[in-house]
Amino acid sequence: MQQFPPEYALYQNMKIITVLIAVNLFAGCCIAQIYIAPFAGYQVDFNNKGNFKQANSGVQFNFKVKRTNRYELILELQKNWPIAFHSNDSSFSSNPAQPIYANAKKTILPSSYSLAAGHRFSIFGIHTSNIFSFLLYGE
């Protein structure tokens, strides 16, 4: 089986992102309103039994499209700050003057960044001050 260097995956990702950004810019030809929105929050991770938790901060740009109140294009940059997760592991010794094993404190710091393009579809309350929306992100 042919082996690809690690840079090849990044190159493939960059090609996909370039296409997605081009599509999003094309869709932005009819922009009527731009919002800048800082935000903050908290998250838990379901892929590690809820052990990893993070504090969020980020900023998003919302591009409201002309002729509709239902749709907005979103570009979002987010930084997730790690909250330490502590657990225990075993360390071993071959020195007869020491016990065979002892506890080792293990600390995991899960952090992440994300850059995403998304779409907001307003579902309820479009003509009121209280709007419920569904958002779909990718990238």
Add this chain to the structure above:
Amino acid sequence: MSYQKIGVSYEYDKDNFIILNPDQTTERLGLYLSAAVEYMRLFKNGRIFIRLTAATPPAAKKINYPSSFNLMAPLSFNAGYAIPIKTQ
């Protein structure tokens, strides 16, 4: 695109003990998808929003420590305020 770094460190008597096959700090970069539901309240000079988001793990090379940790698939709760910066 999501970049995840899972940093691992140990505290133990490094002079007399060793850890067999310790976990190493792992970094991954990959594409991901997420979906969210959001409530937004409009005001005269902006809008406040609260949002619940679920995301997939990034599509990247698998981590070597499946019994210890995996790439993250977060469920996040965020709140923010949107300020209009351009009006046509």
